[in-house]
Amino acid sequence: MTAQPEVAALGPTRPHAMRLDGVHKYYEMGETRVHALRGISFEIAAGEFVAIMGASGSGKSTLMHILGCLDRPSTGRYIMDGLDVSSLDKRALAEVRNQKIGFVFQGFNLIPRTTALENVALPTLYSRMGKAERARRATDALAAVGLADRAHHYPSQMSGGQQQRVAIARALVNGPSILLADEPTGNLDSRTAVQIMEVLQHFNDRGLTIVMVTHEPDIANFARRIAVCRDGHIRKDDLVTLRTVAHDALATWPSIED
Ligand code: ADP
Ligand code: MG
Numbered sequence: 498m499t500a501q502p503e504v505a506a507l508g509p510t511r512p513h514a515m516r517l518d519g520v521h522k523y524y525e526m527g528e529t530r531v532h533a534l535r536g537i538s539f540e541i542a543a544g545e546f547v548a549i550m551g552a553s554g555s556g557k558s559t560l561m562h563i564l565g566c567l568d569r570p571s572t573g574r575y576i577m578d579g580l581d582v583s584s585l586d587k588r589a590l591a592e593v594r595n596q597k598i599g600f601v602f603q604g605f606n607l608i609p610r611t612t613a614l615e616n617v618a619l620p621t622l623y624s625r626m627g628k629a630e631r632a633r634r635a636t637d638a639l640a641a642v643g644l645a646d647r648a649h650h651y652p653s654q655m656s657g658g659q660q661q662r663v664a665i666a667r668a669l670v671n672g673p674s675i676l677l678a679d680e681p682t683g684n685l686d687s688r689t690a691v692q693i694m695e696v697l698q699h700f701n702d703r704g705l706t707i708v709m710v711t712h713e714p715d716i717a718n719f720a721r722r723i724a725v726c727r728d729g730h731i732r733k734d735d736l737v738t739l740r741t742v743a744h745d746a747l748a749t750w751p752s753i754e755d
Contacts, residue, residue: 513576514675514706515541515564520573520583522559522729533559535729536573541708543674546701548717549710551726557710558679560726564708565677566594578674595623599668599676603683605660607652607667614639614648617666624671638666642696658689665696669705676700678709682716688750694719695743719743 522534533556541547541564549557562568563575566582569590575583582593607616618635626634639648642662652660661681668676678697682690690713698719701707709720717723718741725733 513540514543514545514578515539515708516574516576517563517570518574518576520563520570520575522556522563522568523571533729534563534570537729537731539724539731539734541706543706544701544704545722546697546707546720547709547722547724548720549708549724549726550712550714550717551732555726556729557726561677561679561708561710564675565598565600566590595620595671597673597675599665599671599673601661601664601668601676601678601681603680605652605657605664605684607660607663609652612649612651613644613655613663613666616652616663617670620667620671634670635666638670639663641669641700642666656689657685658692661685661689661693662696665693665700669700674704675706675708678707680710680712682711682713687715688747690716691719691743691746691750694741695747698743715741 517537517539520534520537521532524531524533537560549560551557559568563570566577569575570583573583574581577593578597580593582590585593608619614635617638618631621631621634624631636645636648639645642665644659644662644666647655647659647663652663655663676697681697682693685693694716697707697709701721707720711717718737720737721740722734722736724731
């Protein structure tokens with residue numbers, strides 16, 4: 498294959514999804530200053546699935562907020578998809594966030610008295626898509642998480658696992674390249690948690706970059722890489738050698754009666 502200088506001049510298309518360079522984060526609270534991140538340098542390549550572990554207060558959520566462009570580093574740089582986002586103002590940061598990142602939380606955060614389909618369609622309201630296109634996107638996203646038949650159900654009519662799948666569909670409806678999940682299985686029983694891991698592995702296998710905070714080693718083992726936060730540093734960062742494949746785990750999962 499011959500080289501293409503025009504393309505090469507722009508660098509590789511997907512060098513790394515996220516790169517932190519000496520990132521510190523301070524929270525000022527009156528007289529006191531909390532040093533939540535203490536010099537994190539860390540790269541996540543496009544297509545990775547990284548689990549972030551660590552004790553409460555170790556800086557996991559702060560790290561996720563910065564990775565998700567919800568907050569900026571106090572010092573240091575954050576490069577996302579080749580773009581230095583650490584110096585962007587709030588408005589520009591929000592734009593990057595809306596285009597590139599989806600979020601999933603422990604508590605699902607669905608809007609009550611609003612159907613699954615309407616919940617999923619919500620982020621498309623801020624896009625330039627027409628009404629038909631928005632409806633089609635939302636329908637497709639729900640189908641992709643296996644909930645096409647629940648489109649008109651309300652959150653209160655769905656199980657926790659179904660609600661989390663709606664939340665994942667909502668996070669992905671605008672086609673982000675990165676999904677950030679802060680304890681997505683924290684409110685779910687173990688079999689349902691594995692079903693959520695099956696959904697995440699499905700999208701990761703299709704190229705979605707995923708960063709997931711979890712307290713549970715069993716859940717972290719569905720990722721391809723595990724990083725451990727401690728006192729605002731990343732203390733351990735290893736590839737998972739024997740990754741659990743959710744689809745296989747579910748096939749042999751004991752039923753509730755056992
Ligand atoms: P984790 O998610 O691992 O539990 P956090 O990132 O939430 O850790 O917190 C790291 C440290 O920063 C803790 O000491 C916490 O109390 C502090 N912290 C987090 N958010 C804030 C905030 N908004 N204001 C002040 N301190 C904060
Ligand atoms: Mg946290």
